[in-house]
Amino acid sequence: MTATGPAPSPRRRELLDLAYRYVLTHGLGDLSLRPLATAVGSSPRVLLFLFGSKDGLVRALLERGRQEELAMLAALRDELGGAPAGLGTAADRVWRWLADDEHRPLLVLWAEAYARSLVDPDGPWAGFARATVDDWLDVLAAAQPPAVRRSAAGRADRTLTLAVLRGALLDLLATGDHRRITAAVRRHLGTLAGADDVTSGLATGGGDPAGVGGEIVSGGDVENVRPAPTPRVAAPSRREARRRPTG
Secondary structure (H helix, E strand, O other): OOOOOOOOOHHHHHHHHHHHHHHHHHOOOOOOHHHHHHHHOOOHHHHHHHHOOHHHHHHHHHHHHHHHHHHHHHHHHHHHOOOOOOHHHHHHHHHHHHOOHHHHHHHHHHHHHHHHHHHOOOOOOOOHHHHHHHHHHHHHHHOOOHHHHOOHHHHHHHHHHHHHHHHHHHHHHHHOOHHHHHHHHHHHHHHOOOHHHHHHHHHOOOOOHHHOOEEEOOOOOHHHEEEOOOOOOOOOOHHHHHHOOOO
């Protein structure tokens, strides 16, 4: 999702920043070059020259928004430090950022671009949804211990956590009900307490998953835990049966 057109110039960067502020307020759905050009102090002809086409401008705007998102994710990594902080801790930091009213315009734009990339996969939005999924999964993976990160159970944990965060964000954008949605998110995050330790045990073949007396079949995948076979007790022989007291 890299912007196309002439090599970036100071004027192009300036107009891109101004256009980005414009779409944060007005959205991308009904974007028209003439009102946009008027708002940023330019003309449709100049915008077309600098960005190649309207689709080229839209791609540049989406990339601009994604760079802001990536900057936030990089800051989150720095905040969590070098050692894996745990999936629950990372997800809690992400949710605090998502729930901040200051970020609402960017997240509304993100939701619009995400949906449009699914409806119009060949348009300027192409690949946006998949790229953002990969970006967020990478951050959550970095918060997991290495052994967990590489396991099927670890992938499932971070995929579920991302699904919870994404669904909660859409609910928040639709309703603005911070208290209800944050309570739901934190209820889920509470289930992650110690999950990395349990999953780490599964990934390395150690421990008894959930105390079921099972064995790990392959890959540390919780779904592939096979219960240990029940010990078979041999029936007494006829001679032993005859010798037993009848009470």
